[in-house]
Amino acid sequence: MRSLSSGNLWKIISISAVLSTLLLVAGFGFAVKDLLYPRGESFAGRANVPALPAGGKLSEGKNIEITAIGDSLTKGTGDASGEGYVKQVVALLKQKYPDTSVRLNNNLAVNGLKADRLQKLLESDKGYSFALKQSNIIVFTIGGNDLFQIASGTSPGKAADGLKLDKLKSGLPQGLNRLAQVVKRLHAINPNAQVVYVGLYNPFYDIPEYRGGSLQIQQWNEQAYALLHQYPNMTMVPTFDLFENAIGRYLSSDHFHPNHDGYAQIAARIVQSLE
Amino acid sequence: MKALDRLLPLIQNETLKIWKKKRFFVIVLVLMIIIPIFTYAQHRIDETNKKNFKDWRNELVQQISEYQNTLSSDRIPEEWKRSRRIAVQQLQYYLDHDVNPNSPDGVTFTRSFLSNAVTLFFPLLVLALASDLVSGERTSGTIKMLLTRPVRRWKILFSKLVALSFYVSLTVVVSAVLCYLISGAVFGYNGWGMPVFTGFVIHGSSVESGFAHAIPQGLYLLMEAGLIWVSAMTVALLALMVSVLVRSTAASIVAMMAAVISGTILSNMASSWQSAKFIFSVNLQLTNYLAGSPPITGMTLGFSLVILACWGITSLIVSFFVFTKQDILN
Numbered sequence: 001m002r003s004l005s006s007g008n009l010w011k012i013i014s015i016s017a018v019l020s021t022l023l024l025v026a027g028f029g030f031a032v033k034d035l036l037y038p039r040g041e042s043f044a045g046r047a048n049v050p051a052l053p054a055g056g057k058l059s060e061g062k063n064i065e066i067t068a069i070g071d072s073l074t075k076g077t078g079d080a081s082g083e084g085y086v087k088q089v090v091a092l093l094k095q096k097y098p099d100t101s102v103r104l105n106n107n108l109a110v111n112g113l114k115a116d117r118l119q120k121l122l123e124s125d126k127g128y129s130f131a132l133k134q135s136n137i138i139v140f141t142i143g144g145n146d147l148f149q150i151a152s153g154t155s156p157g158k159a160a161d162g163l164k165l166d167k168l169k170s171g172l173p174q175g176l177n178r179l180a181q182v183v184k185r186l187h188a189i190n191p192n193a194q195v196v197y198v199g200l201y202n203p204f205y206d207i208p209e210y211r212g213g214s215l216q217i218q219q220w221n222e223q224a225y226a227l228l229h230q231y232p233n234m235t236m237v238p239t240f241d242l243f244e245n246a247i248g249r250y251l252s253s254d255h256f257h258p259n260h261d262g263y264a265q266i267a268a269r270i271v272q273s274l275e
Numbered sequence: 276m277k278a279l280d281r282l283l284p285l286i287q288n289e290t291l292k293i294w295k296k297k298r299f300f301v302i303v304l305v306l307m308i309i310i311p312i313f314t315y316a317q318h319r320i321d322e323t324n325k326k327n328f329k330d331w332r333n334e335l336v337q338q339i340s341e342y343q344n345t346l347s348s349d350r351i352p353e354e355w356k357r358s359r360r361i362a363v364q365q366l367q368y369y370l371d372h373d374v375n376p377n378s379p380d381g382v383t384f385t386r387s388f389l390s391n392a393v394t395l396f397f398p399l400l401v402l403a404l405a406s407d408l409v410s411g412e413r414t415s416g417t418i419k420m421l422l423t424r425p426v427r428r429w430k431i432l433f434s435k436l437v438a439l440s441f442y443v444s445l446t447v448v449v450s451a452v453l454c455y456l457i458s459g460a461v462f463g464y465n466g467w468g469m470p471v472f473t474g475f476v477i478h479g480s481s482v483e484s485g486f487a488h489a490i491p492q493g494l495y496l497l498m499e500a501g502l503i504w505v506s507a508m509t510v511a512l513l514a515l516m517v518s519v520l521v522r523s524t525a526a527s528i529v530a531m532m533a534a535v536i537s538g539t540i541l542s543n544m545a546s547s548w549q550s551a552k553f554i555f556s557v558n559l560q561l562t563n564y565l566a567g568s569p570p571i572t573g574m575t576l577g578f579s580l581v582i583l584a585c586w587g588i589t590s591l592i593v594s595f596f597v598f599t600k601q602d603i604l605n
Contacts, residue, residue, distance in 0.1 A: 010287045013294060017441035020448040027501025034498065035564055035576045038474035038486035065329075075344065106333050108340040111347045127336035127370050134329070 058136070058194070058274060063101040064093055067108070067135040069118065069128065070142045073198065073266075074109035078257025085198070085258075088267035089139065096271060106131040114145045115178035122185035129189045138190065139270060141198040142182060143220065146175040151213070163204070168216045176223050183227050183234070195234040196270050197224065201243040203256045214240065237269040285426065285434035293404065293438055302400050302446055306453050309396075313388060314458045321379050321462075331375045339366050354543075357480040361568050364482035365475060372472075374489070380466030381459030382492050386499060388454050390562040393503050397447070398510045398535045398559065404442050405514035406531065407524040408435050409598070414524060428599045436515060436591075443511050447504050451496065467493035475567030482567070495565065502561035509555060509583040510535065516590035519598050535559070552578070555586040 004012075058064055068074045068086040076084020086107050093102045108128060121128050132138060150171030151163045186195060199221040204210035217240060228234040242250050242265050243258075250262030258266065293299065328334040342363045345351050351359075369376045377383060409432075412418035421431060455464070470489035475482050490498075514531050521527040538556020541548070551557050558579040563569060 006291055009294065010291060013290055013441065013445075014287070017290075017445050020444040021440065021504075023497070024444055024447060024501050024504035027497035027499070028505055029501065030494065031498035031502050031561075031565060032576065032580075034473060034490070038476070039488065103329070105329065106337050106340070108336060110340060110343045125367070127332070127339060127367070130332050130370075131336050134333075 058093075058097060058100065061100065061136065063103070064097065064137060065103060065105045065135040066090060066093075066137045066139065067105045067131045068139045069108045069122075069132070070140040071109060071113040071145055072111040072257060073141040073144065074107065074139065075111055076109075076263065077111060078252030078254060079260045079263050080252075081260050083260065083263065085263040085266040085270065086139065088264055089270050092267055092271040093137075093274070105135050109141075112145055113142065114149065115142045115175065115182050116146070118142050119178060119181040119185055122182065122189065132186070132189045132193070135190070136193045137274060138186065138193045138195045139198065140182075140186075140195070143175055143179055143224070144200055146178060147171070147200065147217070147220065150175060163210055163213070165210070165213055165216065168213060169219075172216060172219055172223075176220065176227070179224055180227050183231070187231050187234075191231075191233065193233065194274055195228070195231070196273055197228055197234065197236045198266060198270070199224065199236050199238045199240060201240040203243060203247075203251060205244050206247050214244075235273055237266070237273050239266055239269070242266070281426075282430060282434060285430055286437045289434045289438035290441055293408075293442055298404050299442060299445070302403060303449060303453070305400070306450055307457075310388070310454050310457045314384065314461050317379075317384060317458070318461055331378070332370065332373075335366055335370050335376070339363050339370070342366075358568060360480040361475075361477060361482055364484075365472070365567060368472060368475075368482075368484050368487060372489075374470050374472070376471075378466060378469060379462045380469070381455050381462050381464050382466035382469070382496060384458040384462055385451055385454040386471075386492065386496050388458070389451060389496070389499055389503060390566065392450070393506060393562050394539045394556075394560050395535065397450075397503060397507045398556075399532070400446050400450075401443055401507050401510045402514055402528055402531050402535075404446070405439055405511050406518055406528045408439060408515060409518040410522055410524045410527050411518075413522055429595055432519075432595055432598045436512075439511050439515060440508065443507050444504060447500055447507060451500055467491060471495045473565050473567065477567065477569060487567075499562050499565060502565065505580070506559040506561050506583065509587045510559070512587040512590045512594075513555065516594040519594045553582060555583060558582045 066086070066089065072078075074084065074086060076082055076086065084107075086104065086109075090102055090104050108131060122132075147168060151165070151168040153164075153167070183197075200217050202210070202214040202217045205214055221236070221238065221240065225236045228236050242262060250258055250265060252259035252262070324334050328337070342359045345359055346356055346363075366376065377387075407414070409418075412421060422428060469492045471492045472487050472489055473495065474486040474488050475484060476486050477483075510531070513534070514527070517527040517530050518524075521530065535556050538554055538559065541551045541554060542557045542560070544551070552574055558574075561576065561579060561583075564576040564579070569575065
């Protein structure tokens with residue numbers, strides 16, 4: 001630069017600066033035109049078609065792809081380590097099938113999700129179906145929030161007072177109907193994956209006046225199993241027994257979600273059911 | 276033509292003066308240090324994502340799901356939820372059309388670097404150029420020599436303004452070019468034609484995608500740079516005014532920095548204080564309109580441009596008025 005005379009330097013700076021300014025003003029013009037007078041234009045894009053994994057026995061395949069959907073239980077709420085049952089399932093499967101690559105595709109659980117919302121997501125959300133189609137194991141929990149809301153008439157996660165067991169009884173068919181829709185959609189999206197539904201438990205077993213709720217929960221579990229039974233690739237693992245005598249050991253401090261050990265037991269059961 | 280003949284040497288003089296002060300070298304040096312750092316950080320993020328996700332779609336799906344989770348929390352302020360809701364709908368739009376919004380390439384990196392730099396980094400660079408333009412002459416005493424020449428005072432300030440604009444334009448362009456060249460070495464030099472969606476219309480917290488359309492990322496980058504230039508020029512005009520008004524260069528930098536930083540803080544709190552949208556620094560983030568997320572509910576590009584223009588024109592008037600009228604005393 002030292003060799004440049006100030007006249008030449010001036011020429012270089014001014015010309016490049018004027019060109020830069022013109023470029024930027026043009027860019028600004030485009031931006032204003034595009035933003036103030038937007039023209040709607042359809043963009044076709046491509047259809048996102050994932051590579052379908054092979055069905056069949058897990059031990060024979062080359063890789064295991066897991067997708068988890070559902071509510072806060074799948075999210076892992078209550079587990080201080082943040083693993084929930086899903087990550088523990090992945091870890092256990094890695095132990096069970098050391099020669100196979102095991103990976104968690106997506107954990108799409110949303111806290112407070114209810115079955116009717118999940119059904120809508122499965123229907124319309126391309127991301128959900130994309131992730132589900134890729135996987136050969138699908139684990140899900142749903143229905144707890146539906147039942148809680150039916151029983152209490154409020155949103156989930158609120159204090160446990162004011163639960164009405166008779167309401168729970170009368171609302172059961174409505175909740176199961178939603179579950180049936182979810183299961184149907186799930187089968188339509190991916191008929192080959194091994195699907196595991198985690199059964200419900202009564203988090204209030206230790207409160208005498210809500211102990212009876214366990215009978216309704218059992219009704220739910222039984223009928224949910226009947227729904228899943230229609231499809232040979234689907235099954236259900238029970239959890240209700242974990243949260244009766246051992247409720248202090250397995251339930252987290254919010255008295256609703258399992259803690260790390262509770263999730264570990266659920267994960268162990270899921271892995272036992274997979275082959 | 277004759278007026279221009281007399282102005283050009285003045286502009287040349289001011290341009291070379293800024294060049295000799297080596298401010299532009301400092302800017303280039305800062306860019307050469309900062310861009311590799313960000314490139315490396317981005318590279319690490321990409322590595323982690325590659326390990327955790329098979330496909331960008333899985334990553335996007337996961338991101339949407341995480342945003343949805345924050346929406347269900349009662350502890351999140353409503354303003355955040357609103358921007359998250361908007362983001363969810365936009366990401367969903369990308370997913371539905373099978374377009375990767377964060378594809379790892381040099382152009383995408385440059386695009387996100389520029390849009391992140393618009394509120395603080397570019398104003399800072401502009402201040403490095405503009406803050407001592409007049410006050411510096413006063414500190415060093417050269418202003419007397421400048422003003423005792425038989426040249427009208429407005430011409431002197433005008434030539435300073437033109438020289439400043441030159442360097443602002445160069446700063447924006449050089450930032451983009453350096454960013455592309457440096458990050459491209461890691462992420463690859465492609466991505467110009469990749470589609471980017473713009474034109475989302477926001478109503479409250481819902482996104483209307485009827486006007487959304489895809490434009491090539493190269494054009495998007497150009498539009499972004501143009502918007503950055505406008506906000507950088509506004510900062511430059513204000514800094515010029517402060518430099519005329521305040522005698523000390525340090526004071527003028529501090530005053531401008533305080534205004535710019537408080538603007539970015541205010542735009543986070545603006546949900547409860549609507550009048551904050553009339554402050555210039557809340558309106559600097561013009562690139563957000565392109566991406567489709569206004570800083571404050573109800574703000575539009577037109578509104579922000581009018582506000583910035585008002586501030587810019589006012590500061591021009593004040594600068595010229597004060598500079599031509601004020602007495603130069605010791």
